[in-house]
Amino acid sequence: MLVEPQKSAKVAHAYEAPDYYQLxxxxxxxxxxxxxxxxxxxxxxxxxxxxDWAQNNQCPTHLVKEMGELGLFGPSLPEEYGCPGFDEIxxxxxxxxxxxxxxGIRSMCSVQGSLVMYPIYKYGSEEQKxxxxxxxxxxxxxxxxxxxxxxxxxxxGGMTTHFSDEGDHYLLNGAKTWISNSPFADxxxxxxxxxxxxxxxxxxxxxxxxxxxxxxxxxxxxxASTTGELVFEDVKxxxxxxxxxVTGLRGPLGCLDxxxxxxxxxxxxxxxxxxxxxxxxxSERMQFDKPIAGFQLQQKKLAEMLTEITKMQIFTWRLGxxxxxGKATTAQxxxxxxxxxxxxxxxxxxxxxxxxxxGITGDYPIMRHMMNLESVITYEGTHDIHLLITGMxxxxxxxxx
Amino acid sequence: xxxxxxCISHVPDTTTKIQFEGDGSKLNKTGVTFIINPYCEYGLxxxxxxxxxxxxxxxxxLCVGGPEVEPTLRRALAIGADDAVRINADATDAGFxxxxxxxxxxxxxxxxxxxxxxxxxxxxxLVPGMLAEYLESSFxxxxxxxxxxxxxxxxxQVKREVDGGEEVxxxxxxAVISCQxxxxxxxxxxxxxxMGARKKPLxxxxxxxxxxLVATVQFSYPPAKGNCQYFQPEDVSKLVxxxxxxxxx
Numbered sequence: 001m002l003v004e005p006q007k008s009a010k011v012a013h014a015y016e017a018p019d020y021y022q023l024x025x026x027x028x029x030x031x032x033x034x035x036x037x038x039x040x041x042x043x044x045x046x047x048x049x050x051x052d053w054a055q056n057n058q059c060p061t062h063l064v065k066e067m068g069e070l071g072l073f074g075p076s077l078p079e080e081y082g083c084p085g086f087d088e089i090x091x092x093x094x095x096x097x098x099x100x101x102x103x104g105i106r107s108m109c110s111v112q113g114s115l116v117m118y119p120i121y122k123y124g125s126e127e128q129k130x131x132x133x134x135x136x137x138x139x140x141x142x143x144x145x146x147x148x149x150x151x152x153x154x155x156x157g158g159m160t161t162h163f164s165d166e167g168d169h170y171l172l173n174g175a176k177t178w179i180s181n182s183p184f185a186d187x188x189x190x191x192x193x194x195x196x197x198x199x200x201x202x203x204x205x206x207x208x209x210x211x212x213x214x215x216x217x218x219x220x221x222x223x224a225s226t227t228g229e230l231v232f233e234d235v236k237x238x239x240x241x242x243x244x245x246v247t248g249l250r251g252p253l254g255c256l257d258x259x260x261x262x263x264x265x266x267x268x269x270x271x272x273x274x275x276x277x278x279x280x281x282x283s284e285r286m287q288f289d290k291p292i293a294g295f296q297l298q299q300k301k302l303a304e305m306l307t308e309i310t311k312m313q314i315f316t317w318r319l320g321x322x323x324x325x326g327k328a329t330t331a332q333x334x335x336x337x338x339x340x341x342x343x344x345x346x347x348x349x350x351x352x353x354x355x356x357x358x359g360i361t362g363d364y365p366i367m368r369h370m371m372n373l374e375s376v377i378t379y380e381g382t383h384d385i386h387l388l389i390t391g392m393x394x395x396x397x398x399x400x401x
Numbered sequence: 402x403x404x405x406x407x408c409i410s411h412v413p414d415t416t417t418k419i420q421f422e423g424d425g426s427k428l429n430k431t432g433v434t435f436i437i438n439p440y441c442e443y444g445l446x447x448x449x450x451x452x453x454x455x456x457x458x459x460x461x462x463l464c465v466g467g468p469e470v471e472p473t474l475r476r477a478l479a480i481g482a483d484d485a486v487r488i489n490a491d492a493t494d495a496g497f498x499x500x501x502x503x504x505x506x507x508x509x510x511x512x513x514x515x516x517x518x519x520x521x522x523x524x525x526x527l528v529p530g531m532l533a534e535y536l537e538s539s540f541x542x543x544x545x546x547x548x549x550x551x552x553x554x555x556x557x558q559v560k561r562e563v564d565g566g567e568e569v570x571x572x573x574x575x576a577v578i579s580c581q582x583x584x585x586x587x588x589x590x591x592x593x594x595x596m597g598a599r600k601k602p603l604x605x606x607x608x609x610x611x612x613x614l615v616a617t618v619q620f621s622y623p624p625a626k627g628n629c630q631y632f633q634p635e636d637v638s639k640l641v642x643x644x645x646x647x648x649x650x
Contacts, residue, residue: 029472030595033479037590044589071592084592094592 017100017272020306023313027089034090038097041070050102051362053224060105060224061142061184068139072098072109074117081121082134088323092265092316099266100273102365103372104225106266107379111180112136114259116143116189119201122254123245128203132187144185144213146176146204146230147252153178154385155400157249161232162193163202170242172202172210172235178379182228183215189243190230191252201243201251210235221375223368257333260380261323264336267376268312270369271344275305277364278351285356292354301350308343315339331393338386345373403458403552405448406511408502408528409477410438410492410520411470425619428522437473439587440517442480444578446585447547448515449481456552459483461511465492465501471603478598479590485601490608493617495527500611502528503535511575513557518543518579529579539576545583549574 024032045063053060067073076091077083084090091113099106117136120128135141152158161174172192182188188204188211204211210233215226246254279302282293292298319336322328348370352359359366377383385400392398413419414434422429437445448460462477464470465488474485488501506514514536519526526542533540541547545567546560555574560567562581590598632640644650 029475030599033472033476033590033595034592037479037592037595040589069591070589071595075592079593079596084596086592086596 018275018306018309019313020310021314023310023317026317027093030086031090031093034086035093035097038070038072038094039100042097042101046101046105050105050224051365051368054102054104054368055223055362057219057223059108059184059226061226064108064139064142066139067109068137071137072113073137073139074113074121074133077113077117077121077133077137081129082137083117087320088261089317089320091262092320095262095266096269096272096316098269100269102224103266103270103369103376104222106262106269107180107222107225107375110259110262110266111145112139112143114262115145115255116187118258119145119189119243119251119255120203123201123243123251125240125244127240128243132203141186142181142184143187143189144179144181144230145252145255146179146182146188146190147256148176148178150175150177154382156191156252157199159191159193159199161190163195163237165195166236169239170202170237172204172232172237174232176230178216179213179228179230180222180225180379182213182230183226185213188213188230190232194247198247199249199251200247202237203241203243204230204232204235204237205241208235208237219375221371223371253330256380257328257330260333260337261319261328263376263380264312264319264333264340265316267337267340267344267373268309268316270373270376271305271309271312271340271347274344274348274351274366274369275302275309277366278302278305278354281355281358281364298354301354305347305350308347312340312343329393331389334381334386334389337381338383338390341373341377342383345370345377348373403451403456403513403549404509404511405451405458405460406502406506406509406514407441407445407448407460407462407477407482408514408516408532409441409445409462409464409473410517410522411435411464411466411473412438412520412522415439415521419622421620425621426617428620435469435473437476438517438520438522440519440521440580440582441515442517442587443580443582443584444515444517445477445480445482446588447580448513449588450585451549452481456549461486463488463502463505465490465498465608467491474603475598476590478601478603479595480588481594483601485603487603487605488608489605494613494615495523495525496531496615497611497613499528499531499535501608502532504609504611505606506536512555513549513574514538514577516577516579518581526579529577533577536575536577539572539574540579541570541572541576542579543581544578545581547578547580547584 071084074083075086075094076088079085095106098109120132136143147156149159163170163172186206190202190204191199194200212231213228215228282298283291285292315336319328348366352366388399414436417433420429451458460482462474462482462485464474478485492498516529541559543561544559545562548558557572557576559570
C-alpha cells in the first residue's frame with residue numbers, strides 16, 4: 001500500500017537539458033515534441049514523488065496504466081499492435097527523459113518495451129502478438145524477462161531452466177533471478193532449454209500452478225522499482241505460449257541489444273540531471289564570499305561533466321541512426337552502453353562532491369542516481385563483459401573462456 | 402456536428418529570459434522555446450472535452466504565423482485537434498490577426514470559436530472581441546466554464562468570474578469564447594497522439610490584404626530594481642531616521 005508521498009519542491013524544477021553542441025538540431029520536431037511531452041508528464045507525476053518512493057522502497061505500480069496510456073511502453077513497435085510506431089531515436093529520447101528522473105522507472109519501461117514486447121513482436125506468432133502486445137502497450141498487462149539464473153549471470157548459455165514436452169503442454173522447471181518487475185508482473189517471457197537442450201522463449205502467466213515470483217528485498221539501488229525471482233516448479237505451460245520464431249541464445253541477446261541501446265540513452269539522462277543539479281548548486285552556494293562555481297576545481301568538474309555528456313549525446317544519436325537503418329551491431333551497442341553508464345556514474349560521483357554534504361541527502365537526486373547506476377552498470381551485461389565484447393570484436397578472439 | 406475553431410497563439414515559454422533585438426522593436430528569438438499560449442490551450446482542452454462527452458465535434462486549430470509556428474500546431478493536433486490551419490503572416494497587430502481569422506471563418510460556419518483570454522506575450526486581450534465583432538457573433542470573455550447541454554438548441558451555458566462571485570450566462574451560437582483558467586485542464590500529448598498527428602492535415606492559407614493599424618516602435622525593460630536597505634523590526638527608529646535624513650518624511 002502506497003503512503004501519500006511528500007512532494008519535494010527541489011526536484012520539480014523547470015528543466016532544460018544541456019545541449020552544448022546544438023544537438024537538438026539533429027532531432028526532428030517530432031522528437032522534440034515527444035521529449036517535451038514525456039518531460040511534462042514526468043515532472044507532474046513522477047519527479048515530485050520519486051525521492052519518497054525510493055526512500056520508502058515503493059514502486060509506483062499505480063501509474064503503470066497511465067504510463068501505458070501516455071505510450072511509454074514499446075514506443076518503437078508498430079501501430080497495428082497498439083504502439084506508437086516511432087523510430088529508435090524517439091525511443092532513446094523517451095528513455096533519456098525517464099532516467100533523467102529515475103533509473104528504476106526507466107528499468108520498468110525498458111523491460112516492458114524491449115524485453116517483453118519486443119521478443120513477442122520479433123519472435124512471437126501472429127496470435128501471440130495480437131493477444132499480448134496491445135494489452136502490454138496500454139499497461140493493462142505488465143511483463144518481465146527471465147534470463148539470468150542464480151548460477152548463470154554473464155554466462156546465460158549455461159542456464160539450467162528447462163521444459164519437457166508432455167504432449168498437450170510443456171512442463172517448465174528452474175529458477176530465474178534479478179528480474180525487474182517480477183513481483184507484480186502478469187506475464188514473464190522466460191528463456192529455457194527445450195528437450196533438445198536449445199534455448200527457447202516461453203510466455204509464463206501469473207496464476208499458473210507452480211509459478212511464483214518472490215521479491216528481492218533490501219536493495220540499495222533501484223528502490224523505486226521492484227526486483228525479484230521467478231520460480232518454476234512443474235509449471236504446465238500451454239504449447240501456444242512458446243515463441244516459435246527463434247532458437248538459441250541469439251533470441252534473448254537480440255532483445256538485450258534493444259534494451260542496452262535504451263540504457264545508453266537513459267544513463268545519459270541520469271548524468272544530465274546530476275550535472276544540472278551540480279551546476280545550479282555551485283552557482284548558488286557561497287563560500288569565501290563567492291559562488292563555488294567560481295573556483296577552478298569546481299569548474300574542472302563541471303566542464304568535464306558537460307564534455308562527457310556532449311560525447312554521450314553524439315554517441316547515442318549516431319547509434320540511433322544506425323539502429324533506424326538496421327545497421328547497428330551488438331558490439332557497437334555494447335560500447336555505447338558501457339561508456340555511457342560508466343560516464344554517468346563518474347558524473348554522479350563528481351556532482352555529489354560539488355554538493356558536499358547536501359549531496360548525500362534525498363533533497364537532491366544525485367545520491368539516488370548514483371546508487372541506481374550501480375545496478376545499471378551491472379545489469380544487461382556487466383561493465384567488464386561489454387569490454388570483452390568490444391575486445392572480441394576487434395581482435396576476433398573471445399576472452400570469455 | 403459541432404464545428405469548433407480553436408485559435409492558437411504561438412508564444413515564448415513562460416520561463417524565457419526576454420531579450421530584444423538591436424532597436425528594441427522585436428523579441429530576440431534566438432534560443433527561445435515557443436509553446437501554445439496556455440490560455441489558448443484551455444480552449445483546445447475544452448473542445449476535446451466535448452468529444453469525450455460523446456458530442457460529435459470537428460476541431461480545427463488555427464494560428465496566424467510563419468512556418469515557425471507549425472510545431473505548435475502539430476502539438477495541437479497531437480493533443481486532439483482534427484486539422485490545423487496556418488495563416489501565413491506575422492501576427493504583429495491584433496486588428497490584423499482578428500481580420501485574418503474572420504476572413505478564414507467566412508462561410509465555414511463554426512459554431513464555437515475558442516481563443517485565449519489573452520496571449521502571454523503581448524497580453525492585449527484584443528483579438529477575441531474584435532473577431533466577434535467582425536463575425537457579428539456572441540462573445541463571452543474570460544470564460545471559466547462552458548457547456549452546450551443540448552447541441553440542437555444552439556445555445557451555450559457559460560460562466561465567468563466577476564468581482565466577488567460568478568456570472569452565469571446563456572449565449573446563442575455561434576459564439577466567440579475567450580478562455581480563462583478553470584474552463585478545462587491542460588493535456589499532455591500522448592505518444593499515439595503524436596504519431597497520429599503526422600497524418601492529420603495542416604493547411605497553409607495566404608493572408609488577405611488588410612491594414613496593420615498599430616505598429617510597435619519599441620519595447621523597453623522594466624527599470625532596474627534600486628538598492629534596498631533592510632531594517633530589523635526592532636530598528637524602526639533607524640528607519641524613521643533614514644527616511645527623515647533623505648527628506649522623505
